[in-house]
Amino acid sequence: MPRRDQKELLEDIPRLLEMLTCGTPETQQGLLRLLCPCRTRCFADEVWAAICRAYDSPESAPRVRDQAFHALETLVDRARTDARWKEMLTHLKEQGLLALPLEKPLPTTKKPTAAKKREPKVRSWDLPRLLATLECGDPQEQKDTLRSLCPCRNPRYDQEVWLAIFRAYECEENVLVRDQAFHAIDTLFKRARIDPRSQELLRWLADQGVVPQTLDGVIPEWQPVGRGGLNGLYIPRYERSPRSKANRRR
DSSP states (O other): OOHHHHHHHHHOHHHHHHHHHHSOHHHHHHHHHHHSTTTOOOOOHHHHHHHHHHHHOTTSOHHHHHHHHHHHHHHHHHTTTOHHHHHHHHHHHHTTSOOSSOOOOOOOOOOOOOOOOOOOOOOGGGHHHHHHHHHHSOHHHHHHHHHHHSTTTOOOOOHHHHHHHHHHHHHOOOHHHHHHHHHHHHHHHHHTTTOHHHHHHHHHHHHTTSSOSOOTTTSOEEEOOOTTOOOEEEOOOOOOOSSOGGGSOO
């Protein structure tokens, strides 16, 4: 609010009282901030009576009560050194509008946010049940099981688990189940770039004929010294995942 408008408003006491009584919480809070002795020297008795009511009324919004408390607290502080404010404070106490000491309104309690549910870890004793679900469960159960076994959640290197995942990808007719199995397999291949245990698992799967024997570009290889060649460990080039950010872990 421009200073000129503020001055006109402070001189229009009836309008000011109406806004303090009937305005929205945002309007009331703004007016109380404006009327605070740290900003304005307003000595109208009826205005300070309205400020006391805003502080005492249980119907006032928390933000309004807090702003009124700040104004009254500042009034008490200024009254120690300023005769005009001391006179106003004495008047409010004599009228029974203000009792000291002031009690700061309790902060409003926010509803506690629900704690993010942690997904359970897959333990060794869970594997027989999960494998049975992959073999005989309904599509939704199979999809949930594949989701829990994906390396982006629970890195598992059990050979029988991965044989079951590849079977689900190759044989399952349900599109959602196949898609979740592919997600787990694709994550395994990406982890093989930096994870030795994933590399070992892929080599074993290649020996079983589950994945292609050639894993060039998937597992880092030592390059011998050669003419114009490389000397040392060649790590496959990192390519940004085509998955969306929300889809990288699902």
